[in-house]
Amino acid sequence: MTDRALSVVRAGLLTTVQDQGRPGHAHLGVPRSGALDGPAAALVNRLVGNPAEAAVLETTLNGCALRPRSAVTVAVAGAPCPVTVDGRPAAWGAPVHVPAGALLDVGHARAGLRGYVAVSGGVAVDPVLGSRSTDLLSGLGPPPLSDGMVLPLGRPDTLHARVDVVPHVAPPAELVLRVTPGPRADWFTASAVRTLTTGAYRVSSASNRIGLRTNGPSLERAVSGELPSEGMVLGAVQVPPDGRPVVFLADHPTTGGYPVIAVVRSTDLPAAAQAVPGTPVRFVAVRRR
Amino acid sequence: MSALPAGDGMRTPSAGEGMRALPVGDHALLVEVSSGDAAQALHAELLRRRGEGTLSVREIVPAARTVLLDGLDDPARLAERLPTWDIPPMPPRTDEAIEIPVRYDGPDLADVAALWGVPEHQVPEIHSAAEFRVAFCGFAPGFAYLTGLPSRYDVPRRATPRTTVPAGSVALAGPYTGVYPRSSPGGWQLIGTTDAVLWDHARVPAALLAPGALVRFVPARCS
Structure with missing residues (x-):
């Protein structure tokens, strides 16, 4: 396997691959799927210089831990949470360099529920009906992440990140x-x-x-x-x-x-x-x- | 209302009669009509208009008595215009029916025979003699709700749904026949099984049956 890949060390409660979903097939009984917090998914893609349609990871409550086989740029946003690389604190809501073989840990949400993790090049599982999204109702797309799984990554674009850092917006109490x-x-x-x-x-x-x-x-x-x-x-x-x-x-x-x-x-x-x-x-x- | 012209006895009123367009959020309309046939006729007309480029909409989702239009720029404007449309009744289809081979060996065959008031061996004869049309899809990717049996053969769902219905099960509920694309829980009456692949996302098209398609069930010998 190529070194453009990501090993899943800790899958977390429920982590899925998500992009903009597969609208346009509802008449065949196919749900649209896609990232639940679309703006957060779009933001992390922008932070790592990915196109808007690149697939990201959507975590639930307790994050996940990943080990890239080659050096990548990642960004974590959505629910605010601690981020570490090989145990050292790293930025949330900003591009983070992760060396080959280092451990990226996306921690437990401090507020909110769903975190978004973009990796330069995007998660490159095979698309189904034009989308890489996991659909938990119909079972289309890749299964939720499990410990030990290896996810292929795409080639990074030459795009530069179009934002540097994002304001931290706490989810409202109501x-x-x-x-x-x-x-x-x-x-x-x-x-x-x-x-x-x-x-x-x-x-x-x-x-x-x-x-x-x-x-x-x-x-x-x-x-x-x-x-x-x-x-x-x-x-x-x-x-x-x-x-x-x-x-x-x-x-x-x-x-x-x-x-x-x-x-x-x-x-x-x-x-x-x-x-x-x-x-x-x-x-x-x-x-x- | 004007009298029908003489010699035009086949002419039926526009399928759009009694139509109601219900707003759904800011970008969708749920168009309700008076019958399943009218819904299929409306669906065909919507596809025709989208095909010729005079209707811009992301999703056209037919169902039992409705067609949902989702992803409209101006639903209110379309809602005003819809009642003026002349919606022709479904024309007789000239395209080939999709044939689905069935072994009529389902566990509910005897119950269905009793509900129909016929001996068990007549269930396959009656079912395979009918010409079906996909009224709509839903429940799971590739699950089609097929109509075509006369209404006297409507059957209720089972009182207790099964926790697992095997993929390929041919089943009846209400006015519909359906084929389970994959194993799932289900409350329909199982009359047979098929090896036809209803859904394969690696195939183009992924769904064997899409709304509007004609279908026949062909008895296959039990092996």
């Missing part, structure tokens, strides 16, 4: 999700629609890349029948039979049979990717643009 009502708000009682935007919800520990689940007041249906399966969008607030809203994230199913009471603005979803279980969630109704 997740505010702006929603527009519908398409199935009429399947719920008027008080359920009010409850969604006034109720005290918190992020549930059952959340994952498929959906941000919530704990809080149950939303009562006005229509009791079954909804024939219909297409689902990113950010859809679907209400399953237990009445607790679920916000669809990147690995969401392309069709579903539970009514969607509202849809979250896509610009608010990166924050949802960083909300740890227990974070208060406030749904705010806004006018359609």
Whole structure:
């Protein structure tokens, strides 16, 4: 094997390969997938001089540790966390040189949930339908990282980093999700629609890349029948039979049979990717643009 | 409403009648129609318009009674125009049906026969005589919801879903026939198995069955 590769020393709780996903195949039942915190993934790519479509690693809560076989430039952003190279502190949110064979450790998140690690050249696993993203719903793309796995790296571009350092933005204490009502708000009682935007919800520990689940007041249906399966969008607030809203994230199913009471603005979803279980969630109704 | 011209008895109303366009977030529309046939006709018309370049949209996702249009620049404008579209009913297809060989050996064959009120050996005859069309896909990459059986053959899902349904299982639920592309949990009634590869992401196209495709199930001998 070429030395353009990365050994996984510590895979962490859940670390996956992610890029901009595979939109355009929803009609075949293929989720879009892709980095949950897109701006953070784009940032680390810029920091190491990768093109925007390069694949990065998405970590969950406790980071990961990697050993490159050749010297690389890496950048870590998303959830703030300690970064070390062979035990010595290194910068978070800035390009970091990692010599061949050195150990890069991405530590436990100090705030937020998902970290992003870009490596110069990008993670070069084989693409599936134009994307290298791991899709945890359908199983497309590479499996989540495991200890001992070796990931191929691409050739670095000659691009120079277009940013030097990034401000450290702590994830907010409360997740505010702006929603527009519908398409199935009429399947719920008027008080359920009010409850969604006034109720005290918190992020549930059952959340994952498929959906941000919530704990809080149950939303009562006005229509009791079954909804024939219909297409689902990113950010859809679907209400399953237990009445607790679920916000669809990147690995969401392309069709579903539970009514969607509202849809979250896509610009608010990166924050949802960083909300740890227990974070208060406030749904705010806004006018359609 | 004007009377139909004499001698044009085959003409049916536009499939767009009773259409509702529901806004979905800022960049999508869920277009609801009155029947599965109307949804398929609308889907065909949307593909035609996208093909000729008069409709710009990232995803066109047909489903049971709806078509989702996701990635629209101006959904409100399209919602205003949709009711004025003349949507022709689905024309009879001239392209070849995709043939899927089936061994009718599923564990729910006897239950399906009882639900249909026919002897068990007639289930394969009835099922393989029908011409199916892919109404929509979902549930898993390559899983197609096929319609084509008369409505008297609708069956309920199983009361208790199976934790594992093997890949290649040919199954019925409601008005639909489906083939499991890979092993997964499932509540459909299993009537047979096929060796056809429904999904292979190394193949082009990856999905054997895409919305609108014609399909026939061909009985294969049990080996």
